Amino acid sequence: MAAVLRVPGEDELPQGPRRRFALDVYDLYKKARRPTLDAIVATFAEIQEDLRGTASKETARRILVGKTVPRRWETAEALIEALAHLAEVDLDWRDDPEGQTSRERLQDRWDWALETLPNHEEPSSNYNHWYAPTWTTKAEAKARAAERAEQEAQERYRRANFSSGWESGAPF
Known part of the structure; x- marks a missing residue:
């Protein structure tokens, strides 16, 4: 042993x-x-x-x-x-x-x-x-990277669809 x-x-x-x-x-x-x-x-x-x-x-x-x-x-x-x-x-x-x-x-x-x-x-x-x-772990790193990618995609979507009109004072 x-x-x-x-x-x-x-x-x-x-x-x-x-x-x-x-x-x-x-x-x-x-x-x-x-x-x-x-x-x-x-x-x-x-x-x-x-x-x-x-x-x-x-x-x-x-x-x-x-x-x-x-x-x-x-x-x-x-x-x-x-x-x-x-x-x-x-x-x-x-x-x-x-x-x-x-x-x-x-x-x-x-x-x-x-x-x-x-x-x-x-x-x-x-x-x-x-x-x-x-x-x-590799699995944790992969999960964190996927989570970050999802958050970034949501942020890009939010900016593209919701930030151009009402923030500038334009009516809905």
């Missing part, structure tokens, strides 16, 4: 950019219902044409438990993409208060984690804003 993957405590992985990146990736892992490492590697093969990189089973494990931050974004993105595929999460949905997609937010966190050595102060840039991830 495979060991359960857990993010280490703050004594092993202190607060800071590396922990934030690890926690975000781990949160996506939980959203995917904690797949086995073999399932994650199988997903790499399944979605290979969509990936620009890949990761070994050991690399995936080390990223998930916060032991490493990959040097190449393509490696981190492969794991993130595989987990998102398993969780049916849309990484390109703009879902945070600053209008970033989940992919952009994770890439920023990866970049920050890679540039910041453990136990160093956090930079004073926009990276100080930390939002808990809100993973939007």
Whole structure:
């Protein structure tokens, strides 16, 4: 039986950019219902044409438990993409208060984690804003997009049919 993957405590992985990146990736892992490492590697093969990189089973494990931050974004993105595929999460949905997609937010966190050595102060840039991830499933993204399209169509109809006469003072 495979060991359960857990993010280490703050004594092993202190607060800071590396922990934030690890926690975000781990949160996506939980959203995917904690797949086995073999399932994650199988997903790499399944979605290979969509990936620009890949990761070994050991690399995936080390990223998930916060032991490493990959040097190449393509490696981190492969794991993130595989987990998102398993969780049916849309990484390109703009879902945070600053209008970033989940992919952009994770890439920023990866970049920050890679540039910041453990136990160093956090930079004073926009990276100080930390939002808990809100993973939007592909079905939710599709429903929201359809809802927006419907609202926009209703607004266009309303403007075309009801705003030209009475607002200008013309009789009905």
